[in-house]
Structures are given as structure tokens and as C-alpha cells.
Amino acid sequence: MSLMDTQGGEKNGKSQTVGFTEEQEALVVKAWSSMKKNAGELGLKLFLKIFEIAPSAQKLFSFLRESNVPPEQNPKLKPHAMSVFVMTCESAVQLRKAGKVTVRESSLKKLGATHLKYGVVDEHFEVTKYALLETIKEAVPEMWSIEMKNAWGEAYDRLVAAIKKEMKPN
Numbered sequence: 001m002s003l004m005d006t007q008g009g010e011k012n013g014k015s016q017t018v019g020f021t022e023e024q025e026a027l028v029v030k031a032w033s034s035m036k037k038n039a040g041e042l043g044l045k046l047f048l049k050i051f052e053i054a055p056s057a058q059k060l061f062s063f064l065r066e067s068n069v070p071p072e073q074n075p076k077l078k079p080h081a082m083s084v085f086v087m088t089c090e091s092a093v094q095l096r097k098a099g100k101v102t103v104r105e106s107s108l109k110k111l112g113a114t115h116l117k118y119g120v121v122d123e124h125f126e127v128t129k130y131a132l133l134e135t136i137k138e139a140v141p142e143m144w145s146i147e148m149k150n151a152w153g154e155a156y157d158r159l160v161a162a163i164k165k166e167m168k169p170n
Contacts, residue, residue: 020158024151025096031140031148032089042139043085044078047071049131057127060118088132092155101162112166120167125160132156 035042051058051071058064063076071077091101101108136152137144 019099020096020151020154022096023147024154025093027143027145027148027151028089028092028095028155031136031143031152032093034143035089035136035139038139039086039089040078040082042135043081043083044072045138046085046128046131046135047077047081049134050127053131054124054127057124060120060124085135088156088159091159092152095155095158101159108162109166111163112168115163116167116169125164129153129156129160 048071058071061077061080063080064071064074067074087107095101133149133152133156137149140148
């Protein structure tokens, strides 16, 4: 039985989505094991990369809009960035085992609602994906490969699909 992405698919010879493979899982687990101890710093790097690519993204965060200090000095950014980075990586690590994105359902609904409320659009998710892959590449250069890039990209795409599914007005 193959694993389906959060968008689903059809069985019995019809268009079926290829699952997150054992090899992809091993690459993601290996990288996360190495990065976990620096999750706070890496999360901050991720967000600073996002803001470097798309400075207007800072306006999506009330704690940055209402601040007079640079983002890297904002005391609320690092904890937020770390929680996002950890959630993204943990979701990737669990993907194959669970066969789907594993973020508590209430959290997924909340993530969808929050992203909708603040006007997050596809381009924001694309910038974040690029920044995430660059952050991981810099964090584990000795492990980095096209296969690892594809594994993390696939895991991220599935998380985004699950969040988007919950991005609906009440």
C-alpha cells in the first residue's frame, strides 16, 4: 500500500500519488537529528532569509509591525521562528510513518485560520520553501544532495497542502 499525500489520490490503477519513500524519510531524519540541537538559531536564520527575500513579509507578524528594533533583535521572533522550524521538521520526520502530515488537528486548523487571517498567499509559501531549503543546506552541507533537497521539498509541500486545506473562511 502506498502512502497518499494530504490531497489524496485514486487507487486501482488510476492516478495515484507516489508516497514519501523510505530513502526520503532517512534523509530527513538524518538531517533533523543533526539540526535539532540548533533549532532556535536555524529557525531565526530561516525567518531572516524569508525577510531578506521578501521584506514585506515582516508586515504579516504583528510583533514585528509594532516593533522599532530590527527583526533579529526582536525578542518574540526567535521563539516563534523556532516553533515554526521545529514543527516543520517534526512534521517531515513523521510523514512516512503516519502516511500524512502529523500536526495535531487542532493545530492544523489553527495554522490554516491564522494564515488565512493574515493574508498568506502562495508566493509566501514559495519564499518560505526556498528559505527553508537554503537554511537546511547551510546547516548540513556535508549531507546536502539533490535527493535531500527533494525529500525536504516534498515534506514541506505536503505540510503546506495540509495548511491550505484548512485555510477557509468560517
